[in-house]
Amino acid sequence: MLRLSVGAVRTRWHLFAGAVAAVALGVGLVQSGLQMLAATDRPALPAGLSPYDRARVREGYVGAATLLGMSVMLAVFLTVFIVSTTFGFTVVQRRRELGLLRLVGAQRGYLCLMLVTEAGLLGLIGTVVGAPLGLLGTWAQSWLLIKLGMLPSWFDAPWDQGAVWAAMIVGVSTALAGVLAAAWRASRISALEALTESRAAQRVMTGWRWFWGLSAGFCTVMLVIAAQAARDLVAALMIGLVVMITGSVALSQLSPIVVPLAGRLPAAVLRGNLIADLARAGVLHAVRRSSATAAPLIVLVGLVVGLWGTFGSLAKAVGVEQERLITADLVVDHAIQRGPDIAVASRQTAVPITVTRGRTTVYSEGIGIDPAAYLQTHKLRPRTGSLDRLTGRTIAIGPGMAAEGYKLGSTLKIALGNRTVVAKVVAIMPETLDVSENFFIPRTLLPAGGRTETLVKVAPGIEPSRVAAGFDGKVQTVGEWAEDRGAAQQRSNSGLFAALMGLAGIFAAVAVVNAVVMSTADRRREFALARMAGLTRAQVVTVALIESATVVIVGVLLGSLVAAAALAGIAAGPYGLAALAIPWRLLGLIFGAALIVVGAAAAFTAHQATRPQPVSLLAARE
Incomplete structure (x- = not known):
């Protein structure tokens, strides 16, 4: 059996080259992905980082781990897809050979075992080739994620022997998983049918192909109808x-x-x-x-x-x-005071904020607003509570944190700069697609610094372009x-x-x-x-x-x-x-x-x- 499988791989290498390449790529990507996941799970952070910076770095690590997990699953799926396609095609091309084996007495189980053995050999070859690719993949993925800003410049993914063994197991397993359908199909070949090239042997649309194609097509149509009916x-x-x-x-x-x-x-x-x-x-x-x-x-x-x-x-x-959601006319990238041609100037200043609720601490940004001006330039209204009460030691939960379980009337410990206060939740905003605004605070609580932009609503009868011409810095329409x-x-x-x-x-x-x-x-x-x-x-x-x-x-x-x-x-x-x-x-x-x-x-x-x-x-x- 082994000799026959080795001979088939040697003589038909041009048929199996793509499967070997797919397994090698899959092993390399799985190995590098697991090695990177191990490094992001136990991040080594340099001393001297502020709690806010540490939280941002850890947030990047979580995003990188999510992306790496998706890439590992995608690599496994595509490896199985290519291996199964390869063996499905080779079964069709080798019908005459398989029919001859049936004619001389080979049982169905023997044909299945032969193809599974061939897949195991390809998995081993692909694993051996893919292991060195994992080292290159680790370097490439580290470089890419650092360039994307998800990982810090000091990130390093050390050698992880467990990732190598796991990748090797995945390589052989995916090769074996990909051949199962083809092995079953090969076992159904009749000797005389393969030798005479009957219409049944040449049929492409098999019963299973009709079943999966029509079933998936029906599900697709139903899902499209549901998506259009939801209007969400x-x-x-x-x-x-x-x-x-x-x-x-x-x-x-x-x-x-x-x-x-x-x-x-x-x-x-x-x-x-x-x-x-x-x-x-x-x-x-x-x-x-x-x-x-x-x-x-x-x-x-x-x-x-x-x-x-x-x-x-x-x-x-x-x-x-x-x-x-914005009812203003212009957005200016710095603070603007109200003037004769300006009906409302709503300043929004973003500063780092630390919010502690029980044992949970969130490092994020707080937006300092004037509630009256905000309500005049925004259509968004609180889901519960009122922004009119956002004065003194209070806080409003923004759209980015609206689904995190904060309760109206509860108290939170917030740190702004060198100042720590206990603030009461007076409003919870509804969720929006833009999740960049997490917390709203009164402008009286703002520390020095921060990034400010002003939403400007011009006075009635005044052209926004004329008002915009009098501002310095970057001025944009709301659109x-x-x-x-x-x-x-x-x-x-x-x-x-x-x-x-x-x-x-x-x-x-x-x-x-x-x-x-x-x-x-x-x-x-x-x-x-x-x-x-x-x-x-x-x-x-x-x-x-x-x-x-x-x-x-x-x-x-x-x-x-x-x-x-x-x-x-x-x-x-x-x-x-x-x-x-x-x-x-x-x-x-x-x-x-x-x-x-x-x-x-x-x-x-x-x-x-x-x-x-x-x-x-x-x-x-x-």
Whole structure:
């Protein structure tokens, strides 16, 4: 058994190279992620930091740990996905070989054990290759998170032997988990069915594929309807995250139905062209090959574009919400006094604050406000209590802390600068999308310093532009200021998104190239026949290029459909299309990169496959 599995891996290395690369990447990322998680769980903070600075550093560590945990789970998921895709494809290509084994007496359990052994060997090879990658991954992730500002410059992730052993276990386990479905499918092969190449052997849409595709599609439709009916932005965002997964699964499973329809595209664009007709025939005939290539693109576009659109819409909604909640005309980046042309000048000064409730201490920012001016420039009103009572030793709970269980009338110990007072909670604000305002305090409690901005409402009949011209510093309209807040939120999300989705892009590229290489390995005879029929070597490569471009178009279109379904609930939310952010540039970038990567892989493998003389391939015995 072991000798047979080793021989299969050695002779079919070109089929398993992508799976080995996926396991190696997965092991490296899991190892580096676990090593980083161990370092953030036991942070070493330098002496001399203030309690506020220590809290900010620890908050960054928590955010980094969350991101690292997501990257580890994503790496495991994508590794299993690629390994399962690889073995599913190899089972199809090895039907004749497996049928011969059944014909000479091999039992179903023997075939399952053979494939599982092959997967175990690939897992071991990928683990050995991936362990050194973990060291490079730790350095790369540390550098990235420091650049994003989530970790301090002194952060260091020391060697953790437990992370290495855990990554090795994950590498072998994911390889074995990925082969289970393919092993079961191989055990169902009938010897005569495989040898005669019957219609059942060539069938792509199996019963399980129909079941998973239609089930996931039904769930996706129901979730989209629920998101639109809810008309709530947060609910739409949460449902959209699930829609990305169910929609990607549905269209990946049902892609063989769409591929034949899209396969007519080359002939429609290049009508009457022999090369385009051959490419169309190739896509129509090799539905399994085309769908295997399109599936990772569907997942990539659905997840990346959907997540970027979701994060972008959330950031944009923050700006839209603030614009609708503010009744002022201008925002100035320093303190402004009321004058003849200024009806209201609401100053807001942010200072570090320490709030202690029982045994819980929160290090945050407090916003010093004048309650009367605040109420004249904001539509937001307290959920309970009143801002009119925000005088003396009192405090109001802002939108960022509204869900943390603070009680109206309770007392909190607050530290502002060198001063510590006991303040009574007189108001609790409702939750908003912008969670940057945590506590409101009277301006009489403000210590020296802080960051001040002033919301200005001009007097009736006065043009805001004329008043703005008389101010120094940065002056914005409320619309511009709100847009900047949304853009700042998006910049914060962009770094996290790039760190997470860059990982998905690497795995998707491995999966696509793996599918192209595996499919081309079985096309040597097909290419030889085409050349014997009169096509040149360059024409054969061109046919492969057009086929790959068609599959890319199919994958990107289906993935875009998934992303659109995920964003549909946001468009039906309270802010409508004003809060919808469609990442057109990202979609174009993915489409162009996919064309280049898939086209280059198809052209290279086709060029290599056509190197032998056609006669030598056609004359060779199988």
